[in-house]
Amino acid sequence: MEETIYRGLDGVNVDTSEICFIDGEKGELIYRGYDIGELTEATYEEVVYLLWEGELPTRAQLDAFRATIAEDFAIPDAVVDLMRRLPHDAAPMHALRTAVSALAAFDPDPDGVGLENVRRIGTALLAQVPVLVGTLQRVRTGVDPVAPRADLSIAGNFLYTLTGEEPTEAATRVMDTALVLHAEHGSNASTFAARSTASTLTDVYSAITAGIASLKGPLHGGANTGVMKALEQIGSVENVENYVLETLAKPNGRVMGFGHRVYKVRDPRAFILERVAKQLAEESGEAKWFEMSLEMERVMDREMAKKGREVKPNVDFFSASVYRMLGFPADMYTPIFAVARISGWMAHLFEQYADNRLVRPRMVYEGPRGKTFTPIDERG
Ligand code: SDX
Numbered sequence: 001m002e003e004t005i006y007r008g009l010d011g012v013n014v015d016t017s018e019i020c021f022i023d024g025e026k027g028e029l030i031y032r033g034y035d036i037g038e039l040t041e042a043t044y045e046e047v048v049y050l051l052w053e054g055e056l057p058t059r060a061q062l063d064a065f066r067a068t069i070a071e072d073f074a075i076p077d078a079v080v081d082l083m084r085r086l087p088h089d090a091a092p093m094h095a096l097r098t099a100v101s102a103l104a105a106f107d108p109d110p111d112g113v114g115l116e117n118v119r120r121i122g123t124a125l126l127a128q129v130p131v132l133v134g135t136l137q138r139v140r141t142g143v144d145p146v147a148p149r150a151d152l153s154i155a156g157n158f159l160y161t162l163t164g165e166e167p168t169e170a171a172t173r174v175m176d177t178a179l180v181l182h183a184e185h186g187s188n189a190s191t192f193a194a195r196s197t198a199s200t201l202t203d204v205y206s207a208i209t210a211g212i213a214s215l216k217g218p219l220h221g222g223a224n225t226g227v228m229k230a231l232e233q234i235g236s237v238e239n240v241e242n243y244v245l246e247t248l249a250k251p252n253g254r255v256m257g258f259g260h261r262v263y264k265v266r267d268p269r270a271f272i273l274e275r276v277a278k279q280l281a282e283e284s285g286e287a288k289w290f291e292m293s294l295e296m297e298r299v300m301d302r303e304m305a306k307k308g309r310e311v312k313p314n315v316d317f318f319s320a321s322v323y324r325m326l327g328f329p330a331d332m333y334t335p336i337f338a339v340a341r342i343s344g345w346m347a348h349l350f351e352q353y354a355d356n357r358l359v360r361p362r363m364v365y366e367g368p369r370g371k372t373f374t375p376i377d378e379r380g
Pocket residue numbers: 184185187188189218219220221223248253254255256257258259260261262309311314315316
């Protein structure tokens with residue numbers, strides 16, 4: 001019987017979920033019933049509460065959630081030392097994956113997968129990963145880390161532990177929006193990696209480490225860094241067209257920040273991030289990255305139209321210029337994506353552990369059969 005193969009699990013539904021709905025044809029993204037455009041005014045903590053509890057919090061619920069998170073911001077000194085000891089030119093996603101994995105060794109109950117323990121670890125990771133990323137940037141540049149502050153939000157503490165300065169309201173607001181937009185996206189590669197890992201009933205730290213490992217790839221979360229490195233290589237609006245044409249001329253050439261397995265139109269998050277990038281371009285005086293991005297989209301639209309295709313900007317495209325204008329180095333963009341996606345990964349892990357089934361797909365064997373063993377001394 002001819003077996004059907006779904007390479008890349010393209011179009012395959014592996015489970016049901018109540019967290020996120022994506023309409024790839026219409027370009028719609030919904031978190032727990034709210035269109036993503038409705039949530040950009042919310043703080044990241046409100047949206048995490050929504051993803052985890054299923055409804056936006058009341059003021060009292062949000063205050064209690066924030067108080068719980070604030071208890072967990074501090075990271076073990078030994079993990080800071082570990083990050084110090086890594087080569088300072090190590091890729092930040094290698095360092096982050098290593099540091100998150102190391103946190104398990106300092107957890108009093110790292111392996112329990114009961115919902116209460118999973119929730120406890122998830123909240124700790126939600127609080128600590130932004131601090132890990134901010135601290136990593138300081139130690140790898142030879143600057144002493146600063147301790148997180150209980151009075152700051154997740155976005156605020158990320159900025160504070162990164163820069164050592166009290167973040168402005170405006171920068172915290174932009175960070176909140178960026179974290180909200182990157183928080184959750186259904187069964188993307190890293191979320192599937194986390195859920196598949198958790199399906200063996202291994203621990204949360206292992207599942208989240210799997211998610212970070214997957215997110216790092218340039219076809220997934222690594223694309224935002226890829227976009228910035230391309231813009232830095234191109235250097236000016238005038239050189240954008242040549243870059244795109246040369247990239248498309250290469251076998252399997254891919255322009256980072258464009259295209260998506262599900263969206264067949266522009267990613268709704270790209271519209272929002274474009275507005276943020278435009279506003280920052282006007283305020284920061286660094287408009288060239290935004291202008292180069294607009295030119296890149298113009299050339300891609302023209303070239304893809306020649307192929308009868310629409311390959312449009314995804315979430316990673318304008319986030320690159322947003323982060324550049326906020327002053328972040330390009331190789332820190334994917335760690336920032338991981339900071340945000342802890343919330344989505346954990347929402348999915350709550351679902352996975354609550355009603356688990358081991359993930360175990362099959363392969364159609366096309367190798368040889370019936371071969372006879374020959375002892376090593378008789379083999380040619
Ligand atoms: C994220 O899944 C998620 O939800 C992920 C994410 C999330 O929030 O978790 O949305 C975040 O990962 C966004 C995607 C970031 N990745 C990139 O920007 C990398 C560049 N994009 C491509 O590599 C690609 O678009 C993928 C990997 C994202 C999706 O690829 P598919 O679905 O496997 O599609 P494909 O590679 O088979 O391309 C289909 C066609 C091809 O034409 P043909 O060669 O068949 O004629 O579209 C073309 C491709 O050439 N195409 C591109 C392109 N993306 C697709 N051509 C040029 N540049 C691109 N970026």
